[in-house]
Amino acid sequence: MNELAVSVALGVDQKGNKLLLSNQMLNPGAIAGKEGGASPLAPVTLFQTSGGGLQEASRKMTIVSTRKIYVGQVQMIILGEEFARKGVAKVLDYLSRDHEYRKDFFVVIARGAEAQDVLKVFTPLEKTPAYKMSTSLETSSKVWGSTAAVKIDELISAIISKGKDAVLTGIVVAGDTGIGNDKKNVEKILVPSSLKYSGLAVFKKDKLVGWLNEKESKGYNYTQGKIKSTTILLACPEEKNKKLAVELLRTKSETKVTMKENKPTIHIKLKTEGVATDAQCARDFAKPATISELEHLTQSNIKASIMSAVKKTQNVYKSDIFGFGEAVERKYPRYWESVKSDWDQVFSNMQVIVQVESKIHTMFKTTKSFSERMEK
Structure with missing residues (x-):
């Protein structure tokens, strides 16, 4: 040494x-x-x-x-x-x-x-x-x-x-x-x-x-199954100036490709599980309807970040960072051989369908917000 x-x-x-x-x-x-x-x-x-x-x-x-x-x-x-x-x-x-x-x-x-x-x-x-x-x-x-x-x-x-x-x-x-x-x-x-x-x-x-950017980067990582845990900040439904925070504890992604009329379509399916860790708005988390609403907001947020990344790489950079080409090659090797030399153009025009399933299983220690507890 x-x-x-x-x-x-x-x-x-x-x-x-x-x-x-x-x-x-x-x-x-x-x-x-x-x-x-x-x-x-x-x-x-x-x-x-x-x-x-x-x-x-x-x-x-x-x-x-x-x-x-x-x-x-x-x-x-x-x-x-x-x-x-x-x-x-x-x-x-x-x-x-x-x-x-x-x-x-x-x-x-x-x-x-x-x-x-x-x-x-x-x-x-x-x-x-x-x-x-x-x-x-x-x-x-x-x-x-x-x-x-x-x-x-x-x-x-x-x-x-x-x-x-x-x-x-x-x-x-x-x-x-x-x-x-x-x-x-x-x-x-x-x-x-x-x-x-x-x-x-x-x-x-x-x-x-x-x-x-940060939102698009998270969207990309969702598709790659690289996000083990993260926090999503959501606007309260009736009070847009107040926020809800959801901590994702588990995520699982799957990418499949289908072919119709000699055109490939990419299907991205993401499953997440999480908890609400911060609630500035008055919501009763003991009600199933509130949980369903929170799951819907989480799904919309994740889907928007994924689509934002997809659209930018398709329309601006024409760069297949997601590995859609590899998915096509595995499923349809003959088709891949016919388009691989012109894959940038195919990638830019292909349809991408994103499906997100979010489950909020448990809440924080109390189902009521801190402001509600103070009022009582």
């Missing part, structure tokens, strides 16, 4: 006709400091080199590092948005071939920024920014649902697939970007600069073509 520099995160940006490689490495002296003690050293160090390709830039980095660079512990790769829009194939080719890289790290896009800007930010709670980014991505994808924890092997599989396009989560530097590179950033209760995940990047082949 005394002879190695351990890399935990990589950043790739476009600089003219070259790539800028940013390598975030652990600083052993700071990481091994006594618990509770403040180390004068930064927990990580950022090395940067440029080259015509990732291989060249990686080898050139040895001229600035006093140790051999070890990439077996890389947790994150951040791709700059400008670089991603020009195509990521050349980087993925290298990463898939190099035996030193494991295939279980996450890939995200620096939204509206460069990857190097993301890697320069000091993060609170966790000593290493790379660990913060990876754990936050996993957690948010499970309990909120607007992000997608995509690993490098999943990204490669989606890009080379003929029937499905790729998505990656966007990450932004929020707040005062100028102070993020200063250790004082994490010495305050309210950090001036922080890293935040924002929306999903839509790819067409290996190029980024646009973004889904």
Whole structure:
């Protein structure tokens, strides 16, 4: 270990006709400091080199590092948005071939920024920014649902697939970007600069073509069965300025394809179970009619978010991120062979039917709102 520099995160940006490689490495002296003690050293160090390709830039980095660079512990790769829009194939080719890289790290896009800007930010709670980014991505994808924890092997599989396009989560530097590179950033209760995940990047082949907003991102994740739990905010039926919150505890999705007159139709069926966790309006949740009404509102909300994502990818990006092409290939292989070269056009015009079943099984500890209990 005394002879190695351990890399935990990589950043790739476009600089003219070259790539800028940013390598975030652990600083052993700071990481091994006594618990509770403040180390004068930064927990990580950022090395940067440029080259015509990732291989060249990686080898050139040895001229600035006093140790051999070890990439077996890389947790994150951040791709700059400008670089991603020009195509990521050349980087993925290298990463898939190099035996030193494991295939279980996450890939995200620096939204509206460069990857190097993301890697320069000091993060609170966790000593290493790379660990913060990876754990936050996993957690948010499970309990909120607007992000997608995509690993490098999943990204490669989606890009080379003929029937499905790729998505990656966007990450932004929020707040005062100028102070993020200063250790004082994490010495305050309210950090001036922080890293935040924002929306999903839509790819067409290996190029980024646009973004889904939070609502559309959740809609996409519903169809992929990736949302384990999330919260839905609904407007009260009679009081639109007041809100109802439903916590989904389980979701299950199924995608099928049918053929009629040589035209495919996609059927997305989603089943959810949840509880009401917040009610600002006066509703009697002991009544079955109230529960049915809440289930209907939940179904409408989920269906709207799914259709919003479908319409945007069909009409704006013409990118099949849902994998409808793969579903068609499995069910109707002969038809797929006849349309796969023109799948973008078929995908853009195909009918998508969404059916949502929502069950509200139990309520919070009391069936009456807090305002009703105060009045009594």
